[in-house]
Amino acid sequence: MKRSPKDTEESARKITRRGLLMGGTQLAFVGVLGLRMRYLQVEQADQFRLLAEENRINLRLLPPARGLIFDRNGAPLAANEQNYRIVMVREDAGDVEDVLERLSKLVPLADEDRERALREMNRRSPFVPVTVADRLSWDDVSKVAVNAPALPGVTTGVGLSRMYPMGPDLAHVVGYVGPVSDYDLDKLDDPDPLLQIPKFQIGKTGVEAKLEMQLRGKAGSRRIEVNATGRVMRELDRDAGEPGNDLQLSIDAALQNFALARLGAESASAVVIDTQTGDLLAAASSPSFDPNKFVRGISVADYTSLTENKYRPLAGKAVQGTYPPGSTFKMITALAAMEAGVATPDDTVYCPGHTTVGGRRFHCWKRGGHGWVNLFESIQKSCDVYYYDLSQRVGIEKITEMARRLGLGQRHDIPMSAVAEGLTPTKAWKRANRQEGWQIGDTLNSAIGQGFVLASPLQLAVMCARLATGRAISPRLIKSIDGVETPVIGGEPLGLNENLLRQVRQAMYAVSNHRRGTAYRSRIVEDAFRLAGKTGTSQVRNTIVRNQDVPWEQRDHALFVGFAPFDNPRFAASVVVEHGGGGSTAAAPVARDLLLFALYNGYPPLEAYPSSERAKAEEMQRTLELRDPMNPTEVSDRA
Numbered sequence: 001m002k003r004s005p006k007d008t009e010e011s012a013r014k015i016t017r018r019g020l021l022m023g024g025t026q027l028a029f030v031g032v033l034g035l036r037m038r039y040l041q042v043e044q045a046d047q048f049r050l051l052a053e054e055n056r057i058n059l060r061l062l063p064p065a066r067g068l069i070f071d072r073n074g075a076p077l078a079a080n081e082q083n084y085r086i087v088m089v090r091e092d093a094g095d096v097e098d099v100l101e102r103l104s105k106l107v108p109l110a111d112e113d114r115e116r117a118l119r120e121m122n123r124r125s126p127f128v129p130v131t132v133a134d135r136l137s138w139d140d141v142s143k144v145a146v147n148a149p150a151l152p153g154v155t156t157g158v159g160l161s162r163m164y165p166m167g168p169d170l171a172h173v174v175g176y177v178g179p180v181s182d183y184d185l186d187k188l189d190d191p192d193p194l195l196q197i198p199k200f201q202i203g204k205t206g207v208e209a210k211l212e213m214q215l216r217g218k219a220g221s222r223r224i225e226v227n228a229t230g231r232v233m234r235e236l237d238r239d240a241g242e243p244g245n246d247l248q249l250s251i252d253a254a255l256q257n258f259a260l261a262r263l264g265a266e267s268a269s270a271v272v273i274d275t276q277t278g279d280l281l282a283a284a285s286s287p288s289f290d291p292n293k294f295v296r297g298i299s300v301a302d303y304t305s306l307t308e309n310k311y312r313p314l315a316g317k318a319v320q321g322t323y324p325p326g327s328t329f330k331m332i333t334a335l336a337a338m339e340a341g342v343a344t345p346d347d348t349v350y351c352p353g354h355t356t357v358g359g360r361r362f363h364c365w366k367r368g369g370h371g372w373v374n375l376f377e378s379i380q381k382s383c384d385v386y387y388y389d390l391s392q393r394v395g396i397e398k399i400t401e402m403a404r405r406l407g408l409g410q411r412h413d414i415p416m417s418a419v420a421e422g423l424t425p426t427k428a429w430k431r432a433n434r435q436e437g438w439q440i441g442d443t444l445n446s447a448i449g450q451g452f453v454l455a456s457p458l459q460l461a462v463m464c465a466r467l468a469t470g471r472a473i474s475p476r477l478i479k480s481i482d483g484v485e486t487p488v489i490g491g492e493p494l495g496l497n498e499n500l501l502r503q504v505r506q507a508m509y510a511v512s513n514h515r516r517g518t519a520y521r522s523r524i525v526e527d528a529f530r531l532a533g534k535t536g537t538s539q540v541r542n543t544i545v546r547n548q549d550v551p552w553e554q555r556d557h558a559l560f561v562g563f564a565p566f567d568n569p570r571f572a573a574s575v576v577v578e579h580g581g582g583g584s585t586a587a588a589p590v591a592r593d594l595l596l597f598a599l600y601n602g603y604p605p606l607e608a609y610p611s612s613e614r615a616k617a618e619e620m621q622r623t624l625e626l627r628d629p630m631n632p633t634e635v636s637d638r639a
Contacts, residue, residue, distance in 0.1 A: 057236065058224050060129070063197050064217030065160055067244030069174055069207065071253040072279070072479055075629030077170050078208065083161035084141045085134035085199075086154060088117065091126035093153025100132070103151060107140040109133055124196075131199045135161070135296065162201055162208075162295050165632045168288035169257050172316030173249070173416060173477075175206020176291035194219045201295070206316075207247065207477070210415030214481060217244035248480040250279035253629035258597050259284035261624045262590055267310075267578040269317035271461035272594055275569045277488050278465070278473045280414065281598060283318040283458065287311050310553070311578075320418045322454040323576055326536030326583065327382045328561045329403070329449030331467060331504050333390055334375055336402035338500045342393040345375040345503045351385035355444075362388055362444050365537070379507035382518050382535065384448050391447030396438065399446060400424040405494060407462035407473075408455050413489075414477040422459050425452040450539060460574035464561040467508075468532075468569035470494055470501050508532040509566050512588075522588035524564060526608040529599050531592060533562025535583035547581045555579035558586035564595045571598045589613075593620070 069078035086107065093099045100114050113133060120130045132154075133140075141156045148154070162177045164170065179199045185191050194200055194216070202216070203209035220241025225233040259270045263286035272282040289306055293299075306313050315321065337343040353369035354361050364370065364384040370377070378386035391399065403409055409424030423429075425446060427438040445451030455463075458475060465473040474490035509532040511517040512524075518535040536559035547555040558580030563572040573591045580586030596604040609617045627633075 060222055060224065061193060061197055062220035062222055062238070062241055063159065063194060063200055064219060064241040065243040066162065066177070066201070067215040067217065067482075068246045069215075070246065070248045071251050071256075071629060072249065072281075073252065073254075073629070074248075075253045076165050077174050077249065077251070077253065079163055079165060080160040081163045083134055083159050084136045084138065084156070085159060086132045086136065086141070086144055086156055087129040088121065088132050088155075089126075089129045089153045090121040090124075091153075096121060096153075099151055099154060102147075103132065103144070103154060106143045106147060107133060107136060128196060129155070134159075134199065164291045164295075166253055166257065166627065166629065167290050167292065167632070169253065169260055169284075169627075170251065171206075171288045171291045172285045172318065173206055173251060173256075173283055174291070175208040175210075175417065176204055176294045177201040177208050178204045178294055192216075192219075204294070205417045207249070207415050209417065211247065211478070215244040215247065218242040245482045247478060248483075250274075250277075250281065250476055250479045251283070252281045252598070254602070254626070255594070255598055256282045256284055257627050257629065258624070259594055260286055260288060261626060262593055262620075263577075266580065266586075267312065267317075268576060268580065268587075268590075269321060269457045270573065270575045270590060270594055271318050271457045272571055272573045272598055273461045273465050273473070273475060275465045275469050275473060275563060275572050278462075278476045278490060279479065280458075280475050280477050281571070282594065283316075283416075285315065285317040285321075287313040289313045316417060317457065317576070317578075319414070319416050319456055319458045320420050321576065321578075322420045322422050322456050323557050323559070323578075324451070324453055324538035324540075325408075325449035325455045325460060326538035326557070326559055327384075327449060328460060328463075328534050328536035328559050328574075328583075329453060329455075330379060330382070330387050330447075331508070331534065332403045332406055332408070332463070333387050333394070333399055333447045334379070334504060335406075335496065335500060336398045337390040337394040338375075339402065339497060340394050340398050343375075343390055345500070348372045348374045349378075349383075349386045349389045351383050353385070355385050355388045357388070357392070357440055357444060360441055362441070375503060376507045376510065379504065379534065380510040380514055380517050382511075387447040388444045391443045392440065396443045396446055397426060399443075400426050403453075405496075406466050408453075408459050410459075412458060412462065412475050414458075414475055416477065419458070420454075420456045422456055423452055423454040449536060457574045457576045460559070460561050460576075461572055464533075464563055464574060465569075465572040466494060467501065467504065468563040468572055470496060470498060505532055505566070508534055508562070511535065512562065512592075518584045519560065519562075519588040519592075521610065521613065522560075522584070522592040523610060524592060524596060524608055525610055526604075529564050529596070529608065530566040531562050531564045531595060532566045533560055533588065533591065535560050535588055537581070537583050540579070547579075552579050556581055558583045560584075560587035560591045562588075562591050562595065564599060571595055573598075593617075 071077055090096055117132045144156050180195045180202055203212040218241050220239045222238040223236040259282045266286055269285045273280055293302055350372050351364055351370040353367050354363045370381050370383040373383045373386050403424040409422050411419050411421040430438050442451055446453050472490045472492050472494055478486050512519045512531045512533050519533055524531045538557045558577040560583050561574045563569045573594050575587040575591040577586040596608055603621050606614045606617055
């Protein structure tokens with residue numbers, strides 16, 4: 001069919017429009033391509049020139065600054081110091097042994113350091129930098145930098161290394177950091193690339209380990225230009241990353257320092273807790289160790305001296321150590337019986353010095369006996385027979401239930417290493433763990449804090465704080481993270497009979513303030529700060545032999561728990577002296593001194609001590625060397 005002129009004209013117009021559209025599109029594409037080529041060839045010419053002539057661009061991670069740790073008053077407990085180091089990249093060095101030989105002529109490089117560096121480079125990827133030497137002087141670093149052309153693959157740098165200004169004082173609380181090990185990497189499913197940085201430090205114990213992720217921060221990076229020999233030509237750009245979070249602990253570094261000094265050479269521990277907030281003000285374990293040695297690489301001799309010391313300086317006894325609580329447990333047995341309604345505070349029990357159950361004689365610590373005693377006198381004089389009688393009436397299940405209510409037998413949630421759960425036994429526990437039935441003798445022993453019962457100094461301090469306040473005080477170690485206050489946990493009423501609690505507190509007051517109280521010599525005579533407490537002595541052997549007649553390891557543990565002021569409790573404390581003998585002589589004086597130091601925010605006036613104790617107190621204040629947490633190299637002016 002012949003097309004009309006009109007159709008032909010319309011078809012021609014459509015073809016013309018399509019041609020123009022296609023041509024315009026092609027022209028635009030060519031224009032964009034041309035602009036891109038101009039950008040790459042002109043504006044980016046310098047950048048691409050760097051990649052030519054055997055040059056290349058390397059991307060390297062930058063370790064972030066580790067978060068700092070402070071005490072409650074802002075004193076630094078864990079800080080960062082500059083550390084000059086030399087690193088080597090194997091693939092850039094060529095003949096590694098030859099380069100190390102040349103390097104050793106410029107800086108001190110021991111044979112073991114060279115061997116370690118070679119092992120590390122052979123074990124890691126060839127492009128991973130390995131630290132050859134660190135903690136160098138500026139002069140050493142300058143020599144290497146000047147001779148850089150003769151040392152391919154070798155670079156100098158400055159990083160940050162951890163240091164602990166208070167030395168041994170916070171070793172068990174703050175912990176320490178160390179280089180990442182294969183063991184550390186094996187524990188992680190998806191290790192952070194940061195951990196591949198040579199000698200990158202991570203937390204190994206204490207707060208440093210438990211809050212590693214908050215303290216570590218996020219890696220930065222830098223792009224550097226290197227030539228074919230591996231020499232760094234220049235840095236192109238840098239991203240500093242994000243530093244770790246700063247932590248503020250509840251610890252009072254001055255009180256912690258005093259606690260460790262006061263414990264002296266004893267194998268002992270002490271805990272002081274704020275009864276209002278649960279803040280841990282001190283958690284001292286003696287003897288301690290210098291965590292700085294672990295950061296720098298502790299010698300075999302130093303480490304051996306720590307592991308072979310019978311006083312176990314590496315153990316954080318304040319939270320890891322568990323001990324039979326002895327007579328400090330008696331308030332729990334008393335409250336369990338009273339709350340269960342099987343006894344009243346006025347009920348009396350006759351103590352002839354022993355009781356016989358199932359053909360077995362259970363002794364009181366006072367061989368001649370205490371005569372007739374009620375609740376008040378049983379705590380004041382620490383009569384064992386009274387609690388043997390109560391335990392048979394109330395039973396072990398109720399005693400254990402009260403113990404857990406007061407903070408024993410549970411692992412308190414604080415970021416320290418190996419926090420102990422302790423042990424508050426039940427019949428089911430013995431069947432499961434000892435494959436034996438529960439005996440009535442087990443109940444009698446548990447009632448006076450012996451037998452299977454175990455508690456840590458931290459748990460005993462929590463127990464004392466709960467007795468003092470009637471509230472479920474929980475310990476808090478982290479006060480704030482990057483300035484944001486962490487919440488106080490717990491503190492709700494325990495639901496115990498307040499009248500019973502009041503009578504128990506009155507009896508604890510008599511322990512320290514009545515002439516027949518077991519801690520009378522360790523009382524506080526300042527009326528505003530009167531002390532209430534309970535002594536304890538836990539046996540570690542079955543034979544009845546005097547402590548001074550047996551080796552140190554077989555002597556009784558000495559314990560004391562107490563709070564002050566009696567009328568308005570602010571602080572609670574526990575002290576355990578391993579194999580120290582009697583709680584009244586070895587532990588109570590230490591606890592009294594710690595509470596006075598906390599109450600006065602430093603050494604108290606001598607008038608706060610009994611007149612018979614002032615000469616000893618003056619000698620203590622004169623001879624103990626305390627450190628100022630704000631300037632640890634100097635003696636504290638709080639004396």
